[in-house]
Amino acid sequence: MEYLIKNTVIYNSDKTVKADIYIKDGKIEKIGENLSYENATVVDGSKKIALPGLCDIHCHLRDPGYEYKEDIISGAKSAAAGGFTSIVAMPNTKPVADNKAVIDYINNKAKNACVNVYQAGAITKGLEGKELAEIGEMKKSGIVAVTDDGKPVSDGSMMKKALLYAGMFDLPVIAHEEDMSLVDGGSMNEGYMSTYLGLRGISKAAEEVMVSRDIIIAKSLSEKVHITHISTKGSVELIRQAKKDGVKVTCDTCPHYFSLDETACDGFNTNAKMNPPLRTNEDVEAIIEGLRDGTIDMIATDHAPHHEDEKNCEFDKALNGIIGFETAFALAYDYLVTKNGFSLNKIVELMSRNPSDFIKIEGGEIAEGKVADLILADVENKWTYEAEKSVSKSKNTPYNKFTFGARVTDVFVKGNYIVENCNVKG
Ligand SMILES: [Zn+2]
Known part of the structure; x- marks a missing residue:
């Protein structure tokens, strides 16, 4: 046509x-x-x-294993409705996308998806943090990144191995940063709202400790690391300084971290429960400044579909995450362009150009x-x-x-x- x-x-x-x-x-x-x-x-x-088609380096398509929440075909349609022409699915499926067979299954199904669906492979087998996954084999099957997203790589020596090994295959490592000992069973940001609601809080340190650790590991190895869905002022400051110091660190944030704060959890609203949690207004401001000055390289959705029953329960028992494809561009437009004076060119950079370059795909540009x-x-x-x-x-x-x-x-x-x-x- x-x-x-x-x-x-x-x-x-x-x-x-x-x-x-x-x-x-x-x-x-x-x-x-x-x-x-x-x-x-x-x-x-x-x-x-x-605009060039948007590219999302972080979404959950729940396929295989949780097709009652989403599948590759429905997820691709939702992505398309939001303007995403290329998306990267996270490997926390059932079974986990940690080997060639699962990647081949996904790729085969993705042939019938209406947008370009790419897959990230797991860093460790079963996302258990103990043994490296078959990264080389998965690379042959076309993965564009590795990540244990949903979980942190808690063991520093495992993260070191991952950066070195993935570096050999020129595959980006996407780090979900969370120190589980500091999370300590929390379900929302630790602060005024958690006290008000009587919920156990998650300190910002839980994220920032791991951001610092991975900056230091990447620097010591001269390897690249990509930190995903940053949510705190402290993370922005750490990454800003690391970039000044020449560390090969990149990062993304999600629309909810520049458009909502912890007050959205009021009334025990489980649709505002996510990981990392919504933070404070001060963090939102810092995220916006990080996007403006280039500290934050891109916007990802962290599209995380869940069934109604998994959200219709007590706040601390509800699953983390929100759907994100269909509101991402609208949120960027209202909260960054209209309210904060970003240009549409900058939105293209954050939502299309940089993410496309990051996973080394064509796109990110309207040109002959x-x-x-x-x-x-x-x-x-x-x-x-x-x-x-x-x-x-x-x-x-x-x-x-x-x-x-x-x-x-x-x-x-x-x-x-x-x-x-x-x-x-x-
Ligand atoms: Zn994550």
Whole structure:
């Protein structure tokens, strides 16, 4: 199929141009003014903006093993609805994605997904932290990173081995940072709100101790480390300083850490329970500054679907996490662009360019000759997000009924028109 997007404004990470985009054979064939092609289906882009497809390096598709929460096909549709054209699934599935057989199963199923689904392999077998997984074998099957996400790699010598070994395969190590002895059974941020609600708190130190440890290990080895879903002011400061010192550290945060604080847990709202927990307003401000000054390299969703029954229970028993694909761009637009003066180019850098480069895939740019992974968004009309209408199998979100100023309306993946006027064709 051929498509011609007319009269749109294209935002790349480094520039903005008004033009038409001609898509043919899965590629962006031509960008220019007053383009006309006989066989192309015309898409009116005049009231919309065009961005490179978003790339999420951290999501949970729950497949294999927990398909009642999500599966690769439904997760991909939810990603598409939010403008993500490439996503990286975490390996905490059942069985754990720690060997070639599971990776091959996922890759095979992902062939029928409507977006590009990539897989991260486990660092350690069974995510148990004791023995390295078959990283080399999984690399041959196409994994793009390794991580024990959901759990920390508690043993420092294991993290050292992981950085060295994954480094040999040029695979990024994504570190979920949590000192379990400091978490100590907590279920939300430790502070005023946890005291008020009578819940056991998780100190910021639980995250920051591990962030420091991994910065120091990476520095000692001259290896790279990527720290995922940072949530505290202290983590931002540690990483900012480490970058100044030349440590090869990168990091991401999630939309909830720049849009919500611990007060969202009031009323024992389990849809605001996540790991790391929502922090304080001071942390939110520091996360935004970290995104602004480049300390934080990218935004990831940590899309974490759970069944209603796993959230409809006492706060400390509820599972951690929220769905995130379909609100991520809207949150970035409202909380970073509108409220904090970020440019849309910066959003492209944080949500498309940098994550695409991080996992070394094509994309992250609307340019002639590049893969036609791109989206259109409406930034002129408000819309109200309704969790019930979410494309994900799960509905666990703290943003139900939020009204947003921007919405992804159209999505192209490899030149296929998979979301048209907010309808996921999949
Ligand atoms: Zn995690």
